Amino acid sequence: MQTNILELEHLAKSFGKKRVLADINLTVIPGEIIGLIGPSGAGKSTVIKIALGMEVATNGTAKIFQKEMPNRQLLSDIGYMAQTDALYMSLTGYENLHFFGVMKGLKASKLASAIEYVAAVVNLTADLNRRVVEYSGGMMRRLSLAIALLGDPQLLILDEPTVGIDPALRQQIWAELGRIKMTGRSILITTHVMDEAELVDRVALLLDGTVMAFDTPQKLKQLYQVDSVEKVFLKAEGVETCES
Numbered sequence: 001m002q003t004n005i006l007e008l009e010h011l012a013k014s015f016g017k018k019r020v021l022a023d024i025n026l027t028v029i030p031g032e033i034i035g036l037i038g039p040s041g042a043g044k045s046t047v048i049k050i051a052l053g054m055e056v057a058t059n060g061t062a063k064i065f066q067k068e069m070p071n072r073q074l075l076s077d078i079g080y081m082a083q084t085d086a087l088y089m090s091l092t093g094y095e096n097l098h099f100f101g102v103m104k105g106l107k108a109s110k111l112a113s114a115i116e117y118v119a120a121v122v123n124l125t126a127d128l129n130r131r132v133v134e135y136s137g138g139m140m141r142r143l144s145l146a147i148a149l150l151g152d153p154q155l156l157i158l159d160e161p162t163v164g165i166d167p168a169l170r171q172q173i174w175a176e177l178g179r180i181k182m183t184g185r186s187i188l189i190t191t192h193v194m195d196e197a198e199l200v201d202r203v204a205l206l207l208d209g210t211v212m213a214f215d216t217p218q219k220l221k222q223l224y225q226v227d228s229v230e231k232v233f234l235k236a237e238g239v240e241t242c243e244s
């Protein structure tokens with residue numbers, strides 16, 4: 001039987017009277033990239049925060065590595081990149097990476113090479129000794145991604161990691177995500193970039209508080225009889241597309 005790295009069952013969440021999530025069911029298995037897509041405000045970040053134990057669900061359960069969340073002990077094996085950067089602005093990029101590496105429990109003997117590796121992936125090697133306050137928005141996103149990658153975690157949860165990142169580097173980052181997946185690690189990623197949704201193993205389409213479709217990009221395109229995930233998304237939302 002396949003082990004689930006992440007498993008969400010019947011998640012519901014309301015903020016006051018506003019119901020954001022009604023019934024979310026989602027699994028991530030080893031060695032796959034899951035793309036979570038949905039319109040702005042659909043609740044993608046809320047799903048992620050509940051999965052990580054940062055928000056409390058109104059109903060349902062979230063398990064990571066088959067243990068119910070929240071569970072602080074698991075956090076060192078999860079790389080999380082939030083939508084807003086949580087960086088120390090007065091420190092350099094290197095110092096940020098060093099701090100978070102120590103927090104993640106990386107051994108001193110491995111930390112320098114780990115920092116060197118993740119900095120190269122996001123193309124920040126030349127800027128590591130500059131203070132983050134001098135970074136552009138895109139550079140901050142890249143530093144946040146590098147922090148998430150530190151320590152080679154079993155599970156990566158990335159909330160819009162490529163916002164503000166130029167196309168060439170975006171390609172480089174997706175190549176790295178592909179390599180990470182090939183080592184059996186799992187990735188849950190939210191994105192607004194529909195080209196990226198074509199690159200994942202399975203797409204979860206979040207709409208009206210539920211995962212209304214969850215399958216490979218290929219199968220979803222067949223099901224909706226369209227030729228791109230973008231059109232699947234539009235059709236699911238009830239927007240007319242050329243094929244419909």
Ligand SMILES: Nc1ncnc2c1ncn2[C@@H]1O[C@H](COP(=O)(O)OP(=O)(O)OP(=O)(O)O)[C@@H](O)[C@H]1O
Nearest residue numbers: 015016020038039040041042043044045046047083
């Ligand atoms: N702490 C909170 N208190 C009240 N409402 C919240 C809170 N967090 C999120 N919401 C609301 O829940 C809804 C879903 O928000 P969420 O950030 O999860 O959506 P999203 O799909 O990630 O959106 P986007 O694609 O724009 O990032 C929104 O209407 C938002 O205003």
